[in-house]
Amino acid sequence: MGAHHRHRPIAALLALVLSLICCGPAFAYDNPELLPDHPTPVIDLARALSEKQRSDLEQNLNEIESRTGWKLRVLTQYERTPGLAVKEFWDLDERSLLMIADPRGGNLLSFNVGDALFALMQRTYWVELQTRYGNQFYLKDHGEDGAILDALKAVETCLDRGGCLFVPGLTQEQWLWTFSTSALGGVVAGFAAFPRKKGEMVAWTWLLLLSPLWGMLLGVFGIAPVISRTSDLIPLIRNGLGFFGCAVGAYLIAQATMSEKLVEESDT
Secondary structure, eight states: OHHHHHHHHHHHHHHHHHHHHHHGGGGGGGOGGGSOSSOOSEEETTOOSOHHHHHHHHHHHHHHHHHHOOEEEEEEOSSOOOTTHHHHHHTOOTTEEEEEEOTTSSSSEEEEEOGGGGGTSOHHHHHHHHHHHSSHHHHHHHHHHHHHHHHHHHHHHHHHHTOOSSOSSOOHHHHHHHHHHHHHHHHHHHHHHSOOSTTOSOOHHHHHHTHHHHHIIIIIIIIHHHHTTOOOSHHHHHHHHHHHHHHHHHHHHHHHHHHHHHHHHHHO
């Protein structure tokens, strides 16, 4: 028992040393010494931007603030960060947006959004902005600098529009999804429309009965996401052609199948 008590101070000292070693870097999470000695909307501690990119971005963000009154700020960091000190340095308020670029997480970008900005772009917008530009695939193709600049450009576009429900622009993955749903809607409409009676060209009853399904696939999932993100007509034309092409194909297949079935029945 005595030996056990004698080892307690040693164990406590060891635990204290380990805790200091593990948690030592936490002091950097609120380190105002890392702040620049001059006003700037960009603090690039991770050196994610070139000198020209940083200079052009500073000028652009200052122009946005003077033109719109919205305060956009960018902090890139890796192992060092000023932490909470940036709030006082930039006087962040409800009309401010702080973008933090830190590659240590699963996503490069995170956003500290002022309450007034949520009136223009809701929370789903910021989630989509983060997942579109901060994911590892986008970083691989465009780099950290491209992700930062492209995300800020999307925010600027929405501020000039007076707000957005969705992030502007239609990615390849999003278009493929809308095309797939449009095509599936065409398949449903085609199978619904094939004639089931002699002398009938289109089974309007079935087509109308299933219209909520194929209409939702085409309209809600195939058209709405496109027109809400881009004014480009090409994706809409492709989705429309996919819908009608699959509808005609499904119609002909169903009609041929039914004709074969009727022939077999007549032979028997």
